[in-house]
Amino acid sequence: MRPTHFLAFSAGICVGTQVGLRQGHRRQPRPWPVLWAPLLDHPWRLRYRDPVRTLGPFGIAPGSQVVDLGCGTGTFTVEMARQVGQEGRVHAVDLQAPMVQRARERLEQAGLLARVQLHHATAYRLPLDDESVDLVIAIATLVEIPDPGMVLAEIHRVLRPGGRLAISEELPHPGYVPAWVARRWLTAAGFRFGGQQRTPLCYSLLYFKAE
Numbered sequence: 001m002r003p004t005h006f007l008a009f010s011a012g013i014c015v016g017t018q019v020g021l022r023q024g025h026r027r028q029p030r031p032w033p034v035l036w037a038p039l040l041d042h043p044w045r046l047r048y049r050d051p052v053r054t055l056g057p058f059g060i061a062p063g064s065q066v067v068d069l070g071c072g073t074g075t076f077t078v079e080m081a082r083q084v085g086q087e088g089r090v091h092a093v094d095l096q097a098p099m100v101q102r103a104r105e106r107l108e109q110a111g112l113l114a115r116v117q118l119h120h121a122t123a124y125r126l127p128l129d130d131e132s133v134d135l136v137i138a139i140a141t142l143v144e145i146p147d148p149g150m151v152l153a154e155i156h157r158v159l160r161p162g163g164r165l166a167i168s169e170e171l172p173h174p175g176y177v178p179a180w181v182a183r184r185w186l187t188a189a190g191f192r193f194g195g196q197q198r199t200p201l202c203y204s205l206l207y208f209k210a211e
């Protein structure tokens, strides 16, 4: 096969796979497969998803109570644990036990496990008290949830009055929705807009729960 034919063939396979995955996700949103977990920490992803740069706009205060909703392999949990400091706490929640296990190993290696409570739980029913947390962060997670409205109501329940919700989505994720769609969900759930950031591949939204 000529190199040009090979390149065109490979590009066709990539585009076809992406279109198929995105259509499937639109019909039925689903959790990121555990088999694909290594992609969450792939160096290409970390180039546009550096944890310090991603979390920067969310302003995690030392001593605060933060939820990492859909923590996956703990890519961002470690940095959240650093930023909350010794007095703070991160609640890392994920639906899939192998993801929680990977996050646990990673936090242990970083010596930060004491600052994190890991929960193998669904976002539909968070194992947290009413109005008990300052900030909920959901990175590449809301688009995997079939009923985002129900999960946003649950987030509203656990946030303290004036607490913040940060949503961040990325174009390579097969469930990606544009920012205007996510903003519509958040407004419908009663959150107040606090700001938006964009990079070529990602956007982040910050919202508030009314005082």
Ligand SMILES: C[S@@+](CC[C@H](N)C(=O)[O-])C[C@H]1O[C@@H](n2cnc3c(N)ncnc32)[C@H](O)[C@@H]1O
Pocket (backbone or CB within 6 Å): 030, 031, 032, 040, 069, 070, 071, 072, 073, 074, 075, 076, 093, 094, 095, 096, 099, 121, 122, 123, 124, 138, 139, 140, 141, 144, 145
């Ligand atoms: C694409 S991964 C992102 C992981 C991590 N936030 C990151 O950006 O590296 C989404 C994660 O959300 C979790 N998830 C999906 N639906 C969930 C639900 N209903 N409740 C809790 N976690 C969920 C998946 O298991 C998966 O680990």
